Amino acid sequence: MELLSALSLGELALSFSRVPLFPVFDLSYFIVSILYLKYEPGAVELSRRHPMASWLCAMLHCFGSYILADLLLGEPLIDYFSNSSSILLASAVWYLIFFCPLDLFYKCVCFLPVKLIFVAMKEVVRVRKIAVGIHHAHHHYHHGWFIMIATGWVKGSGVALMSNLEQLLRGVWKPETNEILRMSFPTKASLYGAVLFTLQQTRWLPLSKASLIFVFTLFMVSCKVFLTATHSHSSPFDALEGYVCPLLFGTGSGGDHPHNHGAAGPLHSPLPAKSREELGEGSRKKKTKKAD
């Protein structure tokens, strides 16, 4: 009986890992990605005034992970754009989300139950992209642990890791922060997932790839759906990191070093409040607002 259930679970995982992503899952991925673009301040106005820039940003949101992975692995940056059908599908989603009469499409996909389904399907795509990215990197670099992890990470995180560039395209520039400094949950989860899939790929994790995809997808879907449903920005890794980081990297209170204050002006650097007071009034206000 147990054998049977194990078999059927393994078979379930296997068939799940073979479900084609195009077009239904990809469509969900595009919808959720471009929704997040529309949430950005100024994005709607941008789409009216500069549709070309808005479309390019939408493409980065949908295909940023491929662009970054191609950059890392030395392949043509726009290699993925040869999939004309994907590009057309994403363009149609972009058009419907930004320009549909009465904002009908946007209102439909923003309706929470509908949105949660799309969010769940987006995570399915994300996990699959991590697995495929690591398989691809492993093909080129058999012992390149760091390369596999990095490729899986960028495949999972996508546009988030190039957010400064994406913002610049929209005429927005926030150098004080970036995704590495403030990792969101999907970026962190992609990193941890990339480590797991790399361990699996190099046979250090005694698990079939289909099972890992299945388990990690379940984890990602449940986390992301819960976070989206509760409008929460916390992360299930917080507890773990709160325990491990002080152990490994100190308490965060120290770090005062004579060299650090002798060198060139500490402007723009993430320094304590005191040094900010040396700045002029206007800059200080601006900076304080940005830091919020």
Add this chain to the structure above:
Amino acid sequence: MELLSALSLGELALSFSRVPLFPVFDLSYFIVSILYLKYEPGAVELSRRHPMASWLCAMLHCFGSYILADLLLGEPLIDYFSNSSSILLASAVWYLIFFCPLDLFYKCVCFLPVKLIFVAMKEVVRVRKIAVGIHHAHHHYHHGWFIMIATGWVKGSGVALMSNLEQLLRGVWKPETNEILRMSFPTKASLYGAVLFTLQQTRWLPLSKASLIFVFTLFMVSCKVFLTATHSHSSPFDALEGYVCPLLFGTGSGGDHPHNHGAAGPLHSPLPAKSREELGEGSRKKKTKKAD
């Protein structure tokens, strides 16, 4: 009689498309490109204080299109720099324009009739680069419509599409704008030209490549010479776009969306004047000036 004229026109187009660009046309391209660099505020001072940075900028102005296309297609970024003779020619032009005694060379090439000839010859090079770029992309991606258009576009637009980077090299940073947000006439024309040449390459446009090169060159030369002669910054596409854009992308007046004002601080984003008043005095003045 008509057949004869058609034959001779076709032959004219064919022989025109075979005129070698090096060195005369390339020389004009370099002269006009580096002239535009010299027009940039601070460029002359930069050349005196930091000749190396000035030279690098000049190279970006002359060969930016090759660098961008190589980046997109995954080829070595400095591949084109193996053409030592082109680099030496461009370097000589850079030296003459910036450091010629009494500014003689600059004054000569800035003399309007002379400049118009060079501008016309630059457009010949631009159109040829678009055609070659699309042919090259088609060779790699037979059905990669978007790749062909993108390659042709960057080959035609050149340094304009990397203007933020080029400015950064000179110590100038204007994140509020970029070429995508404010397309100049050559950038737009390159985009439309890239679409036309892609249609021709994929046999959707019943025209020989030589004829298309001939016709599009005629169009570009006449437009650019007219715009340069009249110091105009308008574009012949304005009328068309004024008709099509509102139809496709709304009127530009709408776009107020509840989500857009609830999210994180809208600094640096292209927002209406009101939100700017929240900024400190110094920053506001600076921003207003920049926006002009």
Add this chain to the structure above:
Amino acid sequence: MELLSALSLGELALSFSRVPLFPVFDLSYFIVSILYLKYEPGAVELSRRHPMASWLCAMLHCFGSYILADLLLGEPLIDYFSNSSSILLASAVWYLIFFCPLDLFYKCVCFLPVKLIFVAMKEVVRVRKIAVGIHHAHHHYHHGWFIMIATGWVKGSGVALMSNLEQLLRGVWKPETNEILRMSFPTKASLYGAVLFTLQQTRWLPLSKASLIFVFTLFMVSCKVFLTATHSHSSPFDALEGYVCPLLFGTGSGGDHPHNHGAAGPLHSPLPAKSREELGEGSRKKKTKKAD
């Protein structure tokens, strides 16, 4: 007798050029590179709050030259990261320098005599990297003079040439300056070294590669050790450049050009003091401080 000494000198140079760099010399390279990262304002605090960003910066400091050279030559950006042992060694150095209890490791390697040894060994690695980079570029482009020089230069300069990007990763943004505008001694020396090695590679310099490596290493080591010991930021090329530059590129006082002041707002550009006074108080102070 003279023949004998020449022989032994040649043999010495040859055996010197064959000394393996891993792990001892590479270790010194990593130590000195990450030391310079720790000297950056805000770096220690960054390592406490954002260890991931700090680690990535450390990797850029150690392997930036490979990343840049790979970018130029169209190879995978993270190609070098397949050398897991190098990455692990550099990561260990990063951890020890930033998180060693009582800052013991940092205090040891900062002790001047010890540091001077490491600095000397770092220069050995730098010269070897220039030579290898040019050999590699020559392999791909036999007559690509500019490509060879560029590759050698980025291999020698490393992270300095991508300092803006490295700062951005730490949330710091100083667009007013970059390594091209203010070349440090190692960057300049790498450029001149790259020219020399390119001349040697193309047989214009009648010298064996081993001898050139030997002589140039001696020069770099003595210069860098002297500069480090005296905490000096001057450069041995200053005298030469002070003589050649005015001859080639004018006096630096001139360069006033009518076009330069008529164009778009000159904000952020390296302009004389007057135009700065138009900025608001806060911005002006900020700018002045940065310019120091």
